[in-house]
Each structure stands twice: as structure tokens, then as C-alpha cells.
Amino acid sequence: MLTALQVFTTVAVGLMVGVEFCVAFVVNRILDALPEDSGQLGRAHGGRMLGALMPFWYIGSLVLxxxxxxxxxxxxxxxxxxxxxxxxxxxxxxxxxxxxPINNRGKTWTPENRPADWKQQMKRWDRFHYVRVALLVAALTLLVTALA
Structure with a gap:
């Protein structure tokens, strides 16, 4: 039973790390390269979608x-x-x-209502997110090492 818990926990955390890594180093770079308002609209949609899912994934992983x-x-x-x-x-x-807090603002923005500094706020979110990804990678590494 303990082995099943360990494997399930490691997989759950690993998938979460993969999603967050992908957001940081793939998805946001793709969105930022899109023309005109497409990137901002994509970030807003991603903020709504992942903002609804990730709290459960983070807390669930922590509980596991x-x-x-x-x-x-x-x-x-x-x-x-x-x-x-x-x-x-x-x-x-x-x-x-x-x-x-940044995500909650960003997910409501449209080209018509976004603030003038929206790009700076997204860059700030990205910097915080890079630190968070580093913490998550370190946590996953420790879990995998504990299994060995």
C-alpha cells in the first residue's frame, strides 16, 4: 500500500511539475510571440483554465x-x-x-480593459513562476530520491 502511495504521489507531483514547466518555458513563449492581442487573450484564457485546476492539484499533492x-x-x-x-x-x-493576485487580474483582461502596464505585470508573474518551477523541480527530485 505504501509503495502505491509513493508511486501515485510521485506521478501526481511529476505531472504538475511538467505542466508548470511547460507553461513557463513553452506555452508563455508561444503566446508572447503571437500577433496583436492574441497572446494576451491566450494568457487570460490560460489563467482562467489553469487557475481553476491548479489549486486542487497543489493542495492534493501537498496532502499526498x-x-x-x-x-x-x-x-x-x-x-x-x-x-x-x-x-x-x-x-x-x-x-x-x-x-x-496577478493571475486574478490577468484572467479578466481583454484588449479593451487591460491596464497600460499589463506586459510588465505578466513579466513579473513569469519571474515568480520561474522560482515556483524551481521549487517544484527540487521537490520532485527529493521525492524521486526518497524512492531510490
Whole structure:
């Protein structure tokens, strides 16, 4: 049962990392290269779509890692799982305090109502997102190492 939990948790976190990595290094670059207002409209749509899904994925992943840490407390890799959980918790706090406020504004923008500094706000979101992706990659690396 513990092995199933470990594998399921690692896959869930790994998929989340993959999505966030793709947003940072593929999707946003594609959107930014689109002509006229297409990129901004795409970011707004992505913000609505992923903004609805990711809170459940982040919290669910954090809960899975916490259950893994408790269930495997006496094993040598438990410390790695705890640190991975702390990194995931930090990514949640960072998301709520830094990224979600920008996303909540951006997902309502249209070419007619967006602020003059919308590109700067998106670049700020991107910078915070790069840090969040680094935290997520580190957490996934620790989880995989704990399995080894």
C-alpha cells in the first residue's frame, strides 16, 4: 500500500511539475510571440483554465506528500519527503501571495480593459513562476530520491 502511495504521489507531483514547466518555458513563449492581442487573450484564457485546476492539484499533492511522510516516518528517506513537502508548501504560499493576485487580474483582461502596464505585470508573474518551477523541480527530485 505504501509503495502505491509513493508511486501515485510521485506521478501526481511529476505531472504538475511538467505542466508548470511547460507553461513557463513553452506555452508563455508561444503566446508572447503571437500577433496583436492574441497572446494576451491566450494568457487570460490560460489563467482562467489553469487557475481553476491548479489549486486542487497543489493542495492534493501537498496532502499526498504529507501522508507519505507520516506513513514512512521511520524509513531513511522520510527526511527527503518532509523537505519536499516543505518546498511544496512554500510553493503554495508563494502562489497565494504573489502569483494568484496577478493571475486574478490577468484572467479578466481583454484588449479593451487591460491596464497600460499589463506586459510588465505578466513579466513579473513569469519571474515568480520561474522560482515556483524551481521549487517544484527540487521537490520532485527529493521525492524521486526518497524512492531510490
Amino acid at each position: 506528500v504529507a501522508v507519505w511522510a507520516v506513513a514512512d516516518w521511520q524509513q531513511p528517506g522520510a527526511g527527503l519527503v518532509v523537505v519536499a513537502g516543505a518546498l511544496l508548501a512554500l510553493s503554495v504560499v508563494m502562489s497565494v501571495l504573489l502569483l494568484v
